[in-house]
Amino acid sequence: MSATDDFIAAKDDFISQWGALGTSWGISRTMAQVHALLMISPEPISTDQCMEELQISRGNAHTNLKELVGWGLVKIVVKKGERKEFFEAEKDVWKVFTIVLRERKRREIDPAVELLKGCAERSKQVKSVEGKAFHEQMNELQDFAIFASKVGETISQLKYGPAIKFADKFLGLLPKDKSSR
Amino acid sequence: MSATDDFIAAKDDFISQWGALGTSWGISRTMAQVHALLMISPEPISTDQCMEELQISRGNAHTNLKELVGWGLVKIVVKKGERKEFFEAEKDVWKVFTIVLRERKRREIDPAVELLKGCAERSKQVKSVEGKAFHEQMNELQDFAIFASKVGETISQLKYGPAIKFADKFLGLLPKDKSSR
DNA sequence: TCATGGTTTCAATACTTACTGAAAGTATCC
DNA sequence: GGATACTTTCAGTAAGTATTGAAACCATGA
Numbered sequence: 295m296s297a298t299d300d301f302i303a304a305k306d307d308f309i310s311q312w313g314a315l316g317t318s319w320g321i322s323r324t325m326a327q328v329h330a331l332l333m334i335s336p337e338p339i340s341t342d343q344c345m346e347e348l349q350i351s352r353g354n355a356h357t358n359l360k361e362l363v364g365w366g367l368v369k370i371v372v373k374k375g376e377r378k379e380f381f382e383a384e385k386d387v388w389k390v391f392t393i394v395l396r397e398r399k400r401r402e403i404d405p406a407v408e409l410l411k412g413c414a415e416r417s418k419q420v421k422s423v424e425g426k427a428f429h430e431q432m433n434e435l436q437d438f439a440i441f442a443s444k445v446g447e448t449i450s451q452l453k454y455g456p457a458i459k460f461a462d463k464f465l466g467l468l469p470k471d472k473s474s475r
Numbered sequence: 476m477s478a479t480d481d482f483i484a485a486k487d488d489f490i491s492q493w494g495a496l497g498t499s500w501g502i503s504r505t506m507a508q509v510h511a512l513l514m515i516s517p518e519p520i521s522t523d524q525c526m527e528e529l530q531i532s533r534g535n536a537h538t539n540l541k542e543l544v545g546w547g548l549v550k551i552v553v554k555k556g557e558r559k560e561f562f563e564a565e566k567d568v569w570k571v572f573t574i575v576l577r578e579r580k581r582r583e584i585d586p587a588v589e590l591l592k593g594c595a596e597r598s599k600q601v602k603s604v605e606g607k608a609f610h611e612q613m614n615e616l617q618d619f620a621i622f623a624s625k626v627g628e629t630i631s632q633l634k635y636g637p638a639i640k641f642a643d644k645f646l647g648l649l650p651k652d653k654s655s656r
Numbered sequence: 657t658c659a660t661g662g663t664t665t666c667a668a669t670a671c672t673t674a675c676t677g678a679a680a681g682t683a684t685c686c
Numbered sequence: 687g688g689a690t691a692c693t694t695t696c697a698g699t700a701a702g703t704a705t706t707g708a709a710a711c712c713a714t715g716a
Contacts, residue, residue: 297600297601297602297606298601298603298606300597300598300600300601301597301598301601301603301606301609303597304593304594304597304598304609304613305594305598305609307590307593307594308590308594308613311590312590315583315586315587315590318501318582318583318586319501319583320499320500320501322703322704323704324704324705333612334608334609334612336604336605336608341662341663350705350706351705351706351707352663352664352706352707352708353664353665353666353705353706353707353708354704354705354706356663356664356665357664357665357704357705360664377661377662377713377714378661378662378663379662379663385612387615387616387618387619388619391619391623401499402496402499402500405496405499406493406496409488409489409492409493409496412485412488413485413486413488413489416481416482416484416485417481417482417485419478419481420478420479420481420482421478422479422482423517424517425478425479425482427515427517428482428485428486428515431514431515431566432485432489434568435568437568438568438569438572441639441642442572444646445642445646448646448647449646458622461622461626465625465626465629465630466629503673503674504674505674505675522692522693531675531676532675532676532677533676533677533678533693533694534675534676534677534678534694534695534696535674535675535676537693537694537695538674538675538694538695541694558683558684558685558690558691558692559691559692559693560692560693
């Protein structure tokens with residue numbers, strides 16, 4: 295088997311497995327596959343190319359491409375002379391990370407803060423022992439959720455350089471030098 | 476409406492909404508509800524109480540309770556004189572967080588690292604321009620995933636005190652003092 | 657203005673995942 | 687050993703999500 299065959303297999307594998315992983319990250323398999331395809335495409339691709347490569351319907355391709363645009367992970371580009379829209383993924387890993395972090399914070403943490411705030415408020419006056427315990431638990435959860443929210447906010451605003459330096463200095467972690475790979 | 480009514484409403488609300496949030500965190504609604512119920516129960520509860528409170532079947536209650544035990548978020552306790560098993564949730568917020576962090580790392584990051592490693596490896600020899608770009612992209616993703624994995628690992632081993640101190644010192648974040656609430 | 661090429665929507669359907677309830681399994685007590 | 691109290695499994699079903707494909711829509715150029 296040639297190096298090129300290996301490479302083609304690796305590409306297909308990446309797309310299909312990235313899709314499978316997507317489901318465990320709470321996004322649909324197809325959306326993750328479309329994202330994978332775009333991340334490894336040197337050129338922006340059209341809806342038709344996407345349908346072709348992933349063997350999916352037009353509607354499905356369209357929905358997922360637009361949803362990725364909605365997340366901010368994909369940009370629409372128009373080539374001059376062409377009427378079609380083409381799609382191009384953000385390829386910078388740190389940028390992708392910060393975008394996803396912000397989106398997940400918005401979907402997963404912020405609503406929890408709201409819920410906990412309400413529950414803490416409504417159990418403020420209760421005198422019973424279990425009522426007090428409930429109130430206390432809501433407060434602790436709320437403190438933590440707000441804290442997590444702020445950490446997410448702060449990190450998502452960092453540039454890659456400062457972030458990595460920061461992590462290294464205080465957690466003693468740095469990605470290995472490429473030469474050691 | 477009395478404070479007690481408010482409190483009961485808040486409890487029900489917490490359970491139902493925590494369940495809804497669960498789906499956006501990649502766990503099933505019922506599992507999140509069971510978890511919520513246990514988090515606010517002053518006493519350990521039995522399978523039957525769980526069925527009763529959440530109005531779900533025995534099989535469902537059983538599966539979800541055991542799955543929470545599998546995550547390490549819930550412990551089985553046996554009361555003396557009783558043959559039933561009772562279930563008790565970990566209530567310490569930081570502990571819950573570190574458990575969930577570890578589990579999500581294991582499910583969401585580690586498999587990605589494996590995938591990327593394989594894809595990078597199999598595209599090593601490829602000479603074409605797009606092949607090189609692919610290889611490079613796999614390496615960047617891999618570096619980042621390994622880095623994220625280590626950060627997760629490190630944080631999940633921290634105790635609450637050091638973690639909060641650390642976050643405060645370098646990100647300038649601290650949960651507000653309770654007196655200000 | 658209409659024909660063409662492209663985008664968007666959406667009802668019907670397929671697929672996936674969660675839940676039920678009853679039956680089978682296990683441990684304990686007398 | 688057998689009755690009792692509880693736990694576990696699982697085939698069938700219900701509920702929830704994603705996908706298709708075709709029709710409606712929109713923009714452009716002749």
